[in-house]
Amino acid sequence: MARALPRNLHVISKHNVTPNMLRVTLGGDGMLDFPEDQAGGYIKLMFDAGPENKPLMRTYTIREQRVGEIDVDFVLHGDGGPASHWAAHCQTGDSILVGGPGAKKPLDHSADYFVLAGDMTALPAISVNIEALPADARGTAILEVIDQADIQQLNAPAGMELIWLINPEPGHRPEALAERMRQLPWPDGRVNVWAACEFTGMRALRQYFREERQVDRADLYISSYWKHGSNEDQHKQLKQADAVQAG
Numbered sequence: 001m002a003r004a005l006p007r008n009l010h011v012i013s014k015h016n017v018t019p020n021m022l023r024v025t026l027g028g029d030g031m032l033d034f035p036e037d038q039a040g041g042y043i044k045l046m047f048d049a050g051p052e053n054k055p056l057m058r059t060y061t062i063r064e065q066r067v068g069e070i071d072v073d074f075v076l077h078g079d080g081g082p083a084s085h086w087a088a089h090c091q092t093g094d095s096i097l098v099g100g101p102g103a104k105k106p107l108d109h110s111a112d113y114f115v116l117a118g119d120m121t122a123l124p125a126i127s128v129n130i131e132a133l134p135a136d137a138r139g140t141a142i143l144e145v146i147d148q149a150d151i152q153q154l155n156a157p158a159g160m161e162l163i164w165l166i167n168p169e170p171g172h173r174p175e176a177l178a179e180r181m182r183q184l185p186w187p188d189g190r191v192n193v194w195a196a197c198e199f200t201g202m203r204a205l206r207q208y209f210r211e212e213r214q215v216d217r218a219d220l221y222i223s224s225y226w227k228h229g230s231n232e233d234q235h236k237q238l239k240q241a242d243a244v245q246a247g
Contacts, residue, residue: 022087046099061073
């Protein structure tokens with residue numbers, strides 16, 4: 001099947017969800033043929049000023065979808081990357097080219113217990129996954145945010161424990177998620193794991209889940225969304241090399 005052409009979407013509104021997370025609502029005629037039920041899937045935002053006149057592309061999660069519009073959450077990085085810079089400065093009516101949507105990575109609801117871990121870049125996808133769980137689901141999520149004020153209210157099942165880690169400098173102490181995970185008792189039964197964060201932190205979590213807990217690969221989704229000190233293109237190359245090495 002041919003890949004869908006990018007669509008032109010417009011900024012409908014934006015507001016701060018927390019001090020360090022900004023939500024931009026996109027819509028317009030480009031949403032007319034946008035598939036339904038894509039919350040948790042990803043899109044590619046396209047920006048000018050790429051090498052060789054190619055657009056810079058940045059990957060973001062669809063936090064929520066309604067008729068004719070989608071919400072996209074941006075972490076407001078201090079380094080002013082192209083996506084967070086655009087989100088901070090865009091105005092109602094501004095347009096942006098958007099590719100996708102790409103596939104969702106949902107939890108397997110047939111598992112006995114759910115373990116999730118991630119930093120603020122993964123919080124939109126984790127939030128979608130948690131809110132889609134059945135009411136009787138049991139699990140734990142460890143969520144790293146920049147500030148206490150960045151803690152969000154999630155519509156989680158009563159049996160889901162949400163543990164918030166505060167890290168004012170994302171990318172520093174990348175093993176913090178894995179260290180906190182090791183402090184938790186490992187549940188009985190079949191455990192389904194979903195984790196995404198900074199590259200070095202991802203590798204620490206992967207080592208824990210695969211080698212120490214021997215989670216079956218069919219029950220483990222783990223990914224890095226960024227690399228401290230690297231741009232997205234450099235990070236993509238690191239991910240490809242790491243995937244080959246990890247097998």
